[in-house]
Amino acid sequence: MWALARTSVDENSPYAYLMMGEFFSDTCAVAALDDRLVGFVTGFRLPDDPETLFIWQIAVDERARGTGLGGRMLDEVANRPSPPRIRHLAATVTPDNAASDRLFRSFADRWSTECQVEELFEDADFPPGDHEPELRYHIGPL
Secondary structure: OHHHHHHHOOOOOHHHHHHHHHHOHHHOEEEEEOOEEEEEEEEEEEOOEEEEEEEEEEEEOHHHOOOOHHHHHHHHHHOOOOOOOOOEEEEEEOOOOHHHHHHHHHHHHHOOOEEEEEEEEOHHHOOOOOOOOEEEEEEEOO
16 A cells, blocks of 8 residues: 555555554455555544544555546445444545545535535644645535
8 A cells, every 4th residue: 555655645654554454444445456456545433433434545546547446445435334334424635636526526426415625724734835735525424
């Protein structure tokens, strides 16, 4: 996951991806093509609201972009039967990330539910020149 993240999303340490796979496997997914990783989604249930799945990162290799893989991975994780049932999806997205905006709005459309977007973190909340603002996406009920 770390190698794919380096080419498509904010990179975290290899250890972070190992920890997500080990301790949050019920809310993560990977996709392979020809025995090579082409996509992943990492997420976790919010501690104070275990029916809400926070999507931490989603990445799709350029070979698999435009195929709907990101949406299928989100659907698969949201459909898992592990209790409690996931009723809401949450994520943060930078304002210039049109692909993620389309992905989450498309997810809401497929699930016939609402997608609410609001500012969560301003650029001033990050070190100077380090990061864009982050918008919070809240989708549900599922």
